[in-house]
Amino acid sequence: MPVNLPGLVEHLREIAGRDAVLDRPEDLMLYEYDAGIRKSTPGAVVFPQNTEQVSQIMRLATALNVAVVARGAGTGLSGGSIPQAGGLVIAFSRMNRILEVDVENQRATVRPGVVNLQLSEHVSHLGLYFAPDPSSQKACTIGGNVAENSGGPHTLMHGVTVNHVTGVEVVMPSGEIVHFGGKAAESYGYDLTGFMVGSEGTVGIVTAITVKLLRKPEKIATLLGVFESVDDAALTVSAITAAGITPAALEMLDGWTLRTVEAFCHAGYPLDAGAVLLIELEGLREAVEEQAIAVREVCLSQKAREVRRAKDDDERALLWKGRKMAFAALGRVTPSYYTQDGVVPRSQIPAVMRHIGNVAKKYDLTIGNIFHAGDGNLHPLILFDMRNAEQFERVLSASSEILEFCIQCGGSITGEHGVGLEKRDLMSRLFTEEDLDVMISLRNAFNGRDILNPQKIFPTPRMCREITGPSQNPVLMQEGL
Amino acid sequence: MSTATIPTRFAADFRAICGAEHVSEDPAQLQAWNILGVAPALAVTPASADEIAGILRFANEHGLSVVPAGGFTQQQVGNPPPQIDVVLFTARLTAVEHYDVGDLTVGIGAGCTVAQLSAMVAKDGLFFAGDPAQPERSTIGGLLATGLYGPLRHGYGGLRDYCIGVRFVTGDGRKAKGGGRVVKNVAGYDMMKLLIGSQGTLGIITSASFKLFPAPRQTRTFVAVFPSAAEALQFRSQVLRSPLDPICLELVSPQAHELLAPGSPAAAGWSICLRAAGSETVLARYRTELGTAVVREMEGANEQGFWRTLSDFSPLAAERHPRSLLISMTLPVRDVQSVLNEVSTVAESNHFLFAAIGRVGIAHLLVSLWPAPDAEDSLVSFVDTVSGLRNRVPRDASLAVLHCPSETRHHISAWGPMPTDLESMRAVKMALDPKDILNRGRFLF
Numbered sequence: 001m002p003v004n005l006p007g008l009v010e011h012l013r014e015i016a017g018r019d020a021v022l023d024r025p026e027d028l029m030l031y032e033y034d035a036g037i038r039k040s041t042p043g044a045v046v047f048p049q050n051t052e053q054v055s056q057i058m059r060l061a062t063a064l065n066v067a068v069v070a071r072g073a074g075t076g077l078s079g080g081s082i083p084q085a086g087g088l089v090i091a092f093s094r095m096n097r098i099l100e101v102d103v104e105n106q107r108a109t110v111r112p113g114v115v116n117l118q119l120s121e122h123v124s125h126l127g128l129y130f131a132p133d134p135s136s137q138k139a140c141t142i143g144g145n146v147a148e149n150s151g152g153p154h155t156l157m158h159g160v161t162v163n164h165v166t167g168v169e170v171v172m173p174s175g176e177i178v179h180f181g182g183k184a185a186e187s188y189g190y191d192l193t194g195f196m197v198g199s200e201g202t203v204g205i206v207t208a209i210t211v212k213l214l215r216k217p218e219k220i221a222t223l224l225g226v227f228e229s230v231d232d233a234a235l236t237v238s239a240i241t242a243a244g245i246t247p248a249a250l251e252m253l254d255g256w257t258l259r260t261v262e263a264f265c266h267a268g269y270p271l272d273a274g275a276v277l278l279i280e281l282e283g284l285r286e287a288v289e290e291q292a293i294a295v296r297e298v299c300l301s302q303k304a305r306e307v308r309r310a311k312d313d314d315e316r317a318l319l320w321k322g323r324k325m326a327f328a329a330l331g332r333v334t335p336s337y338y339t340q341d342g343v344v345p346r347s348q349i350p351a352v353m354r355h356i357g358n359v360a361k362k363y364d365l366t367i368g369n370i371f372h373a374g375d376g377n378l379h380p381l382i383l384f385d386m387r388n389a390e391q392f393e394r395v396l397s398a399s400s401e402i403l404e405f406c407i408q409c410g411g412s413i414t415g416e417h418g419v420g421l422e423k424r425d426l427m428s429r430l431f432t433e434e435d436l437d438v439m440i441s442l443r444n445a446f447n448g449r450d451i452l453n454p455q456k457i458f459p460t461p462r463m464c465r466e467i468t469g470p471s472q473n474p475v476l477m478q479e480g481l
Numbered sequence: 482m483s484t485a486t487i488p489t490r491f492a493a494d495f496r497a498i499c500g501a502e503h504v505s506e507d508p509a510q511l512q513a514w515n516i517l518g519v520a521p522a523l524a525v526t527p528a529s530a531d532e533i534a535g536i537l538r539f540a541n542e543h544g545l546s547v548v549p550a551g552g553f554t555q556q557q558v559g560n561p562p563p564q565i566d567v568v569l570f571t572a573r574l575t576a577v578e579h580y581d582v583g584d585l586t587v588g589i590g591a592g593c594t595v596a597q598l599s600a601m602v603a604k605d606g607l608f609f610a611g612d613p614a615q616p617e618r619s620t621i622g623g624l625l626a627t628g629l630y631g632p633l634r635h636g637y638g639g640l641r642d643y644c645i646g647v648r649f650v651t652g653d654g655r656k657a658k659g660g661g662r663v664v665k666n667v668a669g670y671d672m673m674k675l676l677i678g679s680q681g682t683l684g685i686i687t688s689a690s691f692k693l694f695p696a697p698r699q700t701r702t703f704v705a706v707f708p709s710a711a712e713a714l715q716f717r718s719q720v721l722r723s724p725l726d727p728i729c730l731e732l733v734s735p736q737a738h739e740l741l742a743p744g745s746p747a748a749a750g751w752s753i754c755l756r757a758a759g760s761e762t763v764l765a766r767y768r769t770e771l772g773t774a775v776v777r778e779m780e781g782a783n784e785q786g787f788w789r790t791l792s793d794f795s796p797l798a799a800e801r802h803p804r805s806l807l808i809s810m811t812l813p814v815r816d817v818q819s820v821l822n823e824v825s826t827v828a829e830s831n832h833f834l835f836a837a838i839g840r841v842g843i844a845h846l847l848v849s850l851w852p853a854p855d856a857e858d859s860l861v862s863f864v865d866t867v868s869g870l871r872n873r874v875p876r877d878a879s880l881a882v883l884h885c886p887s888e889t890r891h892h893i894s895a896w897g898p899m900p901t902d903l904e905s906m907r908a909v910k911m912a913l914d915p916k917d918i919l920n921r922g923r924f925l926f
Contacts, residue, residue: 104718104815149667162671163642167877167900178902182877183813185843186628186639189879189899189925190683190906194641194674198667218724242583244606244695284724286762343663347583375665376584410579412666419668430668431658438657438913439670445912446905457669 078420112143149198250374267322551620591622628678652914
């Protein structure tokens with residue numbers, strides 16, 4: 001891609017301001033990675049302050065044929081915000097205002113750079129909150145949530161990001177600024193709002209987002225089910241679903257993970273347990289009390305050693321602290337870890353947990369599990385040391401085998417992290433060439449020159465033909481990026 | 482009535498694709514399947530997505546217009562088609578692709594009716610949350626394509642919330658899918674969102690997967706009646722601010738009450754009908770919170786019947802008042818009151834009466850308007866009523882005319898301005914149906 005970078009940078013400075021562009025190698029290094037395992041250095045980073053600037057930047061990028069990726073906080077796990085080498089990063093940290101809170105309509109309109117948790121904190125005094133709650137919610141941005149269609153523990157009851165977005169302002173590759181949807185729950189016409197969410201930055205650049213705000217529940221009950229084995233806990237997950245109870249959240253931590261977490265943040269998890277389930281119920285006081293009794297019964301009937309209930313907000317916060325700090329805790333025991341995001345039908349959780357255990361043995365790896373059990377969304381964490389190339393090979397093979405199991409039992413390769421770079425070559429295992437061709441024709445309808453986040457989601461045509469099965473290694477095949 | 486003719490040699494090609502017995506050229510039958518007076522030249526009933534792909538590739542190549550059809554309950558909605566070459570029925574696509582009781586998911590062929598699906602899952606204590614009008618005829622494919630919903634939309638969300646996968650064939654004959662059969666999945670573009678409410682203009686849906694819900698063990702409906710819409714909506718807002726979590730929250734205007742229950746004692750005012758699910762303890766809490774505003778409770782068959790009839794508001798209104806307008810509006814919640822005021826003003830100035838119902842918690846209104854008995858029934862009054870309303874709905878709203886007298890059809894656009902950028906919608910249409918084969922002339926373009 002022949003790009004006159006000095007010229008590009010000068011133009012960007014004219015558009016966004018002299019202090020709003022980075023192009024020195026030491027600065028660019030900070031923008032070459034996300035929270036996953038891939039790296040690629042951009043040619044420049046620009047920090048627009050308004051939609052008009054984004055529009056001008058897109059016009060410029062299109063004219064110069066420069067690849068563009070939008071970036072929020074860089075907390076993604078699938079390589080979604082990794083730039084093309086030498087490409088342009090549009091960083092949204094200066095477009096971080098909450099534009100409007102409309103209490104009566106229970107909507108907020110925000111810039112993409114607003115941090116997820118900030119919005120909930122901002123409207124908390126009104127008794128409202130923004131439901132999607134990724135584990136990185138203290139850092140991740142709503143723009144990033146929209147791009148990846150992010151989830152979180154409480155999406156079990158409330159749905160993922162797309163279920164909470166009713167309107168977007170979008171800058172197209174041409175620089176044109178368009179609007180999809182608005183404050184109404186639904187409207188006539190194609191649901192391009194829904195289509196934009198989760199399109200991983202390949203269709204347009206979202207510059208404003210109208211989201212639903214939910215009313216805080218009257219009552220929350222948080223229970224901790226303690227089990228001797230992962231198997232017992234996994235069977236309990238299916239039993240809770242089958243009993244017709246929809247918890248707000250239903251999370252599992254296996255024994256290894258809960259001990260690692262407990263050592264780090266003292267959440268009160270029993271150190272000798274095989275697994276725990278963190279179960280949250282919310283709603284009308286009377287309904288929550290009834291469900292809490294039902295959940296306890298189900299847990300005990302599935303051989304729970306004990307079921308604890310948080311007595312107050314502090315205890316509840318502590319139980320959740322363990323869950324939300326888990327990734328930080330892992331940093332103390334391993335140089336690196338690889339997080340997978342496979343999904344299985346909920347009834348398959350016992351089987352997939354056994355499979356993960358076998359895979360760990362087969363490849364002689366430590367795999368922790370801390371995940372959204374209620375909707376079958378796994379997060380096996382495979383520990384490794386980047387300096388050990390042979391071990392890394394085993395990590396990738398193990399990861400492929402786990403995802404292959406998910407695919408075989410009717411699941412998916414990603415529940416909330418997105419396909420990004422990481423899993424694009426596995427897309428051919430879920431979708432036929434014709435399925436992908438239809439999706440690509442939609443991408444091309446908006447982004448025909450493929451300058452918006454190129455190389456994401458879709459396998460390269462070469463890969464499409466060559467990939468044959470799980471023995472192929474998804475990440476190594478991306479070498480050369 | 483007009484009938485298109487397509488050369489006989491095309492009929493032979495369709496017979497080759499799906500068998501002679503599944504292609505009809507019977508004029509009487511085709512006339513019965515007319516859409517706003519335009520009869521199709523040919524009817525096909527393919528057995529599979531492959532056959533549909535074959536039909537659409539052929540139609541695409543020859544520029545034939547194709548109308549996808551399920552139970553034919555919504556075919557009179559939309560702008561009049563200039564010509565229909567082929568009507569394609571999904572009736573033979575009824576296979577259950579997967580039914581995972583423990584996972585609360587199901588995948589089903591597009592030709593299955595909503596009533597069939599509901600009955601199938603009810604046996605296992607589960608519940609499909611779609612509640613369109615005429616569920617015995619309405620099909621899964623049609624439900625998705627029209628994006629229809631009923632009162633349960635309030636508590637269970639819309640199709641965009643619980644449809645987790647879709648298979649379809651694009652206008653140019655490509656078989657495609659989005660999503661899958663698990664409840665959480667972000668692999669690939671969200672094709673479900675594009676197809677839901679696309680009015681059959683982007684692809685022909687062949688099957689879909691859904692989240693199911695545990696069937697509520699018991700429900701109760703609380704009815705509160707108020708002298709004015711304003712007071713009813715104030716009560717609505719009070720419910721929305723409360724911890725209560727009803728599964729339906731519906732407004733019923735006095736005329737709508739009469740329309741739904743003809744011959745019953747006329748309702749004195751505007752009702753808020755709230756349906757709650759839960760134990761006796763939970764229902765007792767509802768009773769306490771709702772207070773003295775509640776004048777009536779319904780349960781059992783009586784309650785079932787009430788909601789069933791309410792879901793059928795659209796066909797009931799069109800049947801009772803053939804010379805009427807049926808308008809569907811989606812709004813921001815705050816605007817329900819002002820829009821009802823505008824409906825009242827516009828109706829009055831054109832000497833119309835109106836009946837309104839709506840999911841007032843999410844702000845979807847259905848309004849039937851008809852000329853007052855003593856008023857002049859003129860084309861102009863219908864046209865003026867629609868344009869009057871279109872001029873007065875707020876930004877972010879969208880308004881569709883689902884029914885109007887036949888002679889006014891060519892003067893009243895079924896779809897008005899929409900909040901979503903038209904050129905972007907055109908780009909999507911061009912990507913999936915480049916030759917405008919599907920439902921040509923009936924929706925946006």
